[in-house]
Structure formats: structure tokens, C-alpha cells
Amino acid sequence: MNITLIGAGNLATNLGKALKAAQYHIGQVYSRTETSARQLGELLDCPWTTTLSGLADDADCFIISVKDNALEQVAEQVCRKFGNVTPQQAGGQPANDRKQGNNHLQDTAPIFLHTAGSMPIQLFEGRARRYGVLYPMQTFSKEREVDFSYIPCFVEASDEATMAQICQLARSISEEVHPMSSADRRYLHLAAVWACNFTNHCYDVASEILGRHDIPFSVMNALVDETAAKVHALPPRQAQTGPAVRFDENVLEAQMKLMEGELLQQELYRKLSESIHEYQKKVK
Amino acid sequence: MNITLIGAGNLATNLGKALKAAQYHIGQVYSRTETSARQLGELLDCPWTTTLSGLADDADCFIISVKDNALEQVAEQVCRKFGNVTPQQAGGQPANDRKQGNNHLQDTAPIFLHTAGSMPIQLFEGRARRYGVLYPMQTFSKEREVDFSYIPCFVEASDEATMAQICQLARSISEEVHPMSSADRRYLHLAAVWACNFTNHCYDVASEILGRHDIPFSVMNALVDETAAKVHALPPRQAQTGPAVRFDENVLEAQMKLMEGELLQQELYRKLSESIHEYQKKVK
Numbered sequence: 122m123n124i125t126l127i128g129a130g131n132l133a134t135n136l137g138k139a140l141k142a143a144q145y146h147i148g149q150v151y152s153r154t155e156t157s158a159r160q161l162g163e164l165l166d167c168p169w170t171t172t173l174s175g176l177a178d179d180a181d182c183f184i185i186s187v188k189d190n191a192l193e194q195v196a197e198q199v200c201r202k203f204g205n206v207t208p209q210q211a212g213g214q215p216a217n218d219r220k221q222g223n224n225h226l227q228d229t230a231p232i233f234l235h236t237a238g239s240m241p242i243q244l245f246e247g248r249a250r251r252y253g254v255l256y257p258m259q260t261f262s263k264e265r266e267v268d269f270s271y272i273p274c275f276v277e278a279s280d281e282a283t284m285a286q287i288c289q290l291a292r293s294i295s296e297e298v299h300p301m302s303s304a305d306r307r308y309l310h311l312a313a314v315w316a317c318n319f320t321n322h323c324y325d326v327a328s329e330i331l332g333r334h335d336i337p338f339s340v341m342n343a344l345v346d347e348t349a350a351k352v353h354a355l356p357p358r359q360a361q362t363g364p365a366v367r368f369d370e371n372v373l374e375a376q377m378k379l380m381e382g383e384l385l386q387q388e389l390y391r392k393l394s395e396s397i398h399e400y401q402k403k404v405k
Numbered sequence: 406m407n408i409t410l411i412g413a414g415n416l417a418t419n420l421g422k423a424l425k426a427a428q429y430h431i432g433q434v435y436s437r438t439e440t441s442a443r444q445l446g447e448l449l450d451c452p453w454t455t456t457l458s459g460l461a462d463d464a465d466c467f468i469i470s471v472k473d474n475a476l477e478q479v480a481e482q483v484c485r486k487f488g489n490v491t492p493q494q495a496g497g498q499p500a501n502d503r504k505q506g507n508n509h510l511q512d513t514a515p516i517f518l519h520t521a522g523s524m525p526i527q528l529f530e531g532r533a534r535r536y537g538v539l540y541p542m543q544t545f546s547k548e549r550e551v552d553f554s555y556i557p558c559f560v561e562a563s564d565e566a567t568m569a570q571i572c573q574l575a576r577s578i579s580e581e582v583h584p585m586s587s588a589d590r591r592y593l594h595l596a597a598v599w600a601c602n603f604t605n606h607c608y609d610v611a612s613e614i615l616g617r618h619d620i621p622f623s624v625m626n627a628l629v630d631e632t633a634a635k636v637h638a639l640p641p642r643q644a645q646t647g648p649a650v651r652f653d654e655n656v657l658e659a660q661m662k663l664m665e666g667e668l669l670q671q672e673l674y675r676k677l678s679e680s681i682h683e684y685q686k687k688v689k
Contacts, residue, residue: 131646189648189656239648239656258628260646265635271627299624308618311660312611316625317632318647319677323603325641325684327596334592340542340583341600342637343555348544348601349633353626355549357609362415362544363602364473364523372473372523376595385680392676393603396669400609 122290123148123179126165127199128186129157131261132236136186137165139269139294149177173198182290184255186236193244196235200248205230232283238310241303242277253278253287256306257295260317273297275306326386330379358400365394366401406574407432407463410449411483412470413441415545416520420470421449423553423578433461457482466574468539470520477528480519484532489514516567522594525587526561537562537571540590541579544601557581559590610670614663642684649678650685 124145126137129152141147150169152158162169170176176183176199183203187195200206233245233252245252254277259267274291276298278284284300291298301309324345328338351360364372373394380386408429410421413436425431434453436442446453454460460467460483467487471479484490517529517536529536538561543551558575560582562568568584575582585593608629612622635644648656657678664670 188651188653190653239659258624260628260632260635260644262635262639262644262646265638265644267631273624273627297627305618305620307659307663308614309620309624311663312614312620312625313628314647314649314660314674315607315614316611317628318645318649318681319607319673320604320629320632321636321641321645322649322677322681322684323599323607324636325645326603326680327600328636328641330592330596330599334589336589336593336596338636338640340557340593341596343557343581344542344544344597344601345604345633345636347551348604349629351544351546351549352605352608352612352622352629355546356622357605357612360544360546360549361602361605361609362546363598365598365602365606367472369472369474375523375591376598379591379595385676385683389603389673389676389680390598392669392673393606396610396673397602397606399669400606 122146122181124182124184125149125151125176125180126161126184126186127151127173127176127195128184129154129161129169130186130188131263132257133184133186134161134164134263135259135261135267135269136184136236136257136294137161140290141165142269143293145290145293148180151176173202176202178203180231182232182234184234184236189237189240192235192237192240196233196244197248200233200245203231204233204249206248206250232286234287238275238313239307241307242279243303245279249279251279251283253283254303254306255287255291256301256310258309258313260321269294270296273299275299275301275309277301277303277306326389358404361397361401363397365397368394368398406430406465408466408468409433409435409460409464410445410468410470411435411457411460411479412468413438413445413453414470414472415547416541417468417470418445418448418547419543419545419551419553420468420520420541420578421445424574425449426553427577429574429577432464435460457486460486462487464515466516466518468518468520473521473524476519476521476524480517480528481532484517484529487515488517488533490532490534516570518571522559522597523591525591526563527587529563533563535563535567537567538587538590539571539575540585540594542593542597544605553578554580557583559583559585559593561585561587561590610673642688645681645685647681649681652678652682 126133147165147167150161155171158169158171230250233249234255238256242254256275257272259272272295274295276287278287410417431449431451434446439455442453442455514534517533518539522540526538540559541556543556556579558579560571562571
């Protein structure tokens with residue numbers, strides 16, 4: 122399978138490395154910015170381009186990993202070029218398709234994938250014959266190597282034959298592959314924002330508080346790890362500890378004072394404490 | 406060293422087990438409630454009592470691990486009984502002290518410790534001759550075994566000789582022992598609330614969102630672990646990813662809609678996203 126990667130951000134970089142390690146042929150890489158395109162091209166040892174018109178036409182699979190707010194437009198442009206959709210299928214849109222003669226060979230038409238948790242599969246509808254979603258639920262940074270085999274990948278496809286191929290692709294890089302509808306995946310992505318981005322922000326506030334008193338954030342390592350490990354074994358509600366559980370006004374007020382002048386921190390502190398207390402009341 | 410544990414909650418239970426494993430003699434356990442007192446007494450194979458008047462007078466060290474809002478009162482009562490403070494030292498308070506004859510033997514007077522992150526050492530002042538703080542910074546639940554040797558313990562003492570003894574005690578159960586003043590420890594505890602309690606609440610909200618769609622929280626395990634592992638290597642600000650970094654209004658509004666009817670969740674979502682965005686602006 123010859124894969125073209127559209128996008129060269131954190132996710133595309135990590136996914137590209139995993140696919141290459143699984144012996145897939147990465148034929149080409151696209152990024153709007155030359156630095157990113159060249160960087161990923163060199164990393165994966167493949168040609169790169171900064172224009173969608175420069176995309177080669179021999180890919181079996183286009184994986185589009187761009188920012189959510191650019192995804193629909195990029196998908197539309199790439200599909201217009203290679204989507205193999207007849208004007209009829211596209212609902213009257215011109216197909217501009219050099220492979221139109223292949224329409225009867227359903228299984229050899231290229232597959233279009235996006236990797237976004239919160240974007241629906243439907244954005245390919247009418248624009249490509251075969252398409253799907255491969256959402257690897259993880260927090261990716263370019264400077265950090267991740268073991269893809271533990272990353273749960275949530276997949277969805279336009280049809281059964283395409284689903285089989287997407288599953289095969291996903292299973293070659295991850296041991297955890299789950300089919301999931303776009304409707305459910307939105308909630309999964311929302312939950313990931315809470316469990317990852319908001320969690321990391323809590324670390325960040327802790328880091329800022331410690332920094333003001335010249336205490337290194339590394340003292341938190343054991344606590345951060347145990348907090349994470351604990352919810353493998355206990356439901357988070359049962360794992361909860363600390364002053365907000367009992368909503369001890371004395372402690373809460375004393376801690377609010379320690380954040381004097383930091384209005385957003387104080388607001389968040391109060392709301393999070395209230396919310397913890399509300400959740401704990403449900404337990405009783 | 407003969408240790409009496411005052412309190413039988415999550416922290417006292419875990420600390421007691423660690424001390425016993427380190428070959429300390431736990432002479433007695435106190436808890437206000439009989440179930441907790443008996444449970445910990447049986448676990449540590451030692452006598453237990455539910456009244457402070459039932460405390461034995463032969464302890465070398467009293468470790469007080471009760472709720473923050475009960476700590477001062479319990480400390481006052483225990484110290485009044487065994488604190489070895491003369492009326493003069495206590496500022497005119499009667500000492501009610503059967504060991505008064507030992508006043509010249511400073512180093513054999515019992516040591517009084519509390520284990521609370523946010524409570525100052527000063528609460529022992531004038532109430533005991535030798536005292537200190539041993540704050541093991543971790544989230545403890547009775548049903549979960551923790552390896553105490555990785556838990557950073559923050560210590561403080563009334564005097565040098567007592568500090569040496571508290572450090573020895575702490576080092577026998579943990580490899581990470583740091584002296585820290587009460588003033589700094591307040592901020593440490595506040596940071597721990599963010600990095601642990603608020604983080605765990607973010608997991609809890611994620612769990613609730615998933616639960617509504619019959620998705621098990623365990624799908625989050627890899628994400629939760631990587632989010633925690635990442636901040637060992639990168640500062641949290643640099644580790645941040647997700648839609649709030651760019652404050653993408655379209656994605657944020659779409660996710661707000663998914664929490665319809667959950668007003669506190671929505672408020673937190675918006676404030677946390679704002680705060681992430683503010684922090685990221687500081688990076689640029």
C-alpha cells in the first residue's frame with residue numbers, strides 16, 4: 122500500500138513513523154509550510170510537497186491529518202483531484218477525475234482517511250468512493266516518541282471492504298483497534314479533552330504555583346503517576362481525595378488566598394472544588 | 406521507637422503499613438470511630454482505642470493524621486496529655502503532665518507529628534517540647550496499596566535534634582525526604598490539589614461523558630498514562646495539545662453543545678479552555 126500523508130503536524134509525524142516502521146511505503150508528504158514538509162519528508166525518507174497540486178496520483182491511501190478547521194477544505198480539494206467520484210455520485214459536482222475509467226473496480230480506488238476525533242466521516246460523502254476515519258486517541262508532540270502499539274485507534278469506513286482494509290492498516294500499528302461511529306467519536310474526543318488537555322492544564326497551574334516558590338515541578342512526579350495509575354483500578358469518583366471532597370470551607374478559603382491576584386486560577390479552583398463536591402454527593 | 410497513630414484514615418493506614426514494614430513498633434492506634442480503629446489495629450496487629458483518654462503514655466512518637474478541620478483540636482488534646490510543657494513554656498496554660506520530671510531530658514520527650522500539607526508546624530507551639538511535620542505527598546485510598554519508597558516526604562521540626570529523628574523516620578520509609586517550611590508547604594499542597602484532585606476530577610468528567618454513551622473509561626488508559634508520563638520530560642505548557650491551544654471557536658462551540666444541560670461542566674470547559682489559551686499566549 123502506497124500512502125500519501127497530507128499534513129505534517131504532531132499526529133502526522135507520529136503516525137508516519139509508525140506506518141514506516143510497519144513497512145508501509147510512504148510515497149509522499151504534504152504540508153503547507155516548507156519547513157514541516159521537508160522535515161517530515163526527510164524523517165520518512167520520501168518526497169514532499171507544499172502544494173496540493175503537487176500531489177502524486179499513484180497513492181492507494183491519502184491520510185489527511187490537518188487542523189480541524191482546515192480539514193473539510195483540504196479533504197474537498199484532495200478528493201476533487203483523486204476521489205473517483207462521477208458527477209452523478211457527487212450530486213452534480215464535476216468530478217475532475219483522471220481515473221474515472223476505474224469506477225467499476227471499486228476495491229482499487231484510493232482510500233481517503235482523516236484522523237480527527239471530532240470530525241464526522243460524512244465530510245467525505247459525495248467526494249470520494251472509498252473513505253473512512255482512523256482516530257488514534259493520544260496526545261502527540263513532535264519532540265516525544267510514543268509507542269503506537271498501545272494507542273487505541275477508532276476506525277470507521279464508507280463500506281465493509283474499505284473497513285477491512287482500514288482495520289488491517291490500523292492493526293499493523295496498534296493492538297487496540299475499535300470500530301466507532303462519528304456520533305460516538307465526538308463524545309470520545311470530548312472525554313479526551315477532559316482526560317488529557319484539561320488534566321495537563323491542571324499540571325501546568327501546579328507548575329506555575331511551584332515555580333513562584335522555586336520548587337521544581339519534578340517533586341510532583343510520583344503524585345502525577347499515582348493519580349493516573351489509580352484510575353486504572355478504581356473509578357475516578359472513588360479515587361478522589363483532598364479538601365474539595367468534604368468542601369471544607371476553611372481549607373478552600375485559605376487556598377484561595379494563596380492564589381491572590383490570579384483571578385482565572387481562583388475561579389477555576391472554586392468551580393472545580395464545587396464540581397468535585399457535587400460529584401461526591403452523588404456517591405452518598 | 407514506639408509509635409502511636411492518631412487517626413485511621415487513608416493516610417494513617419498507608420503510613421502505618423509502611424512504618425510497620427520498616428520494623429517500627431506501632432504501639433497503639435486511635436480513631437474516633439470503632440470500625441476504623443479496629444480495622445487498622447487488626448491490620449497493624451496492635452491495640453486500638455476510640456478515646457483520646459485511652460491513649461497509652463509510653464509512646465516515643467505520636468503521629469496525628471486526622472482531617473484538617475479536626476487537627477488543631479486533636480493536637481491540643483494529645484499534647485495537653487503528653488506534651489511535657491511546663492506552665493511557663495505553655496504561656497501560663499496548665500501542663501497536666503505526668504512526665505514533668507523529664508523536662509531536662511529534652512531528647513527523650515515524645516515527638517508530636519502531623520502529616521497535613523496545608524497545616525503549619527506552629528499549631529504545636531507552646532503545646533509540646535518536640536514536634537514536627539511529616540507530609541507524604543500522595544493520594545491515598547485504603548483499598549489501594551502504594552509503594553511508600555517513591556513518595557516524597559516533606560519534613561519540618563521544632564529543633565535540630567528532632568529534625569534528625571524525623572528525617573531518620575522518614576528515610577526509613579521513603580527515598581525522597583525534603584525539609585520544607587510551613588510557608589512553602591502551603592503552596593506545595595495547593596499545587597498537589599491541582600495536579601492530583603483537579604486532575605482526577607477531569608478524569609471523572611471524562612468517565613461520566615463516556616458512561617452516557619456506554620464507552621468504558623478504560624479506553625482512556627493509554628491517554629491518561631501518556632499525559633502523565635509526558636510531563637516528566639516536557640514542561641506541561643510545552644506538552645499541551647488539543648483544540649483549546651488555538652481556541653478554535655468552532656470546535657469549542659461544538660463540544661459545548663455535547664454537554665448541553667450540564668451547566669457546571671460547560672462552565673468549567675469554557676474557563677479551562679480560556680485558561681489554556683491564556684497560558685499558550687505567554688509562550689509566544
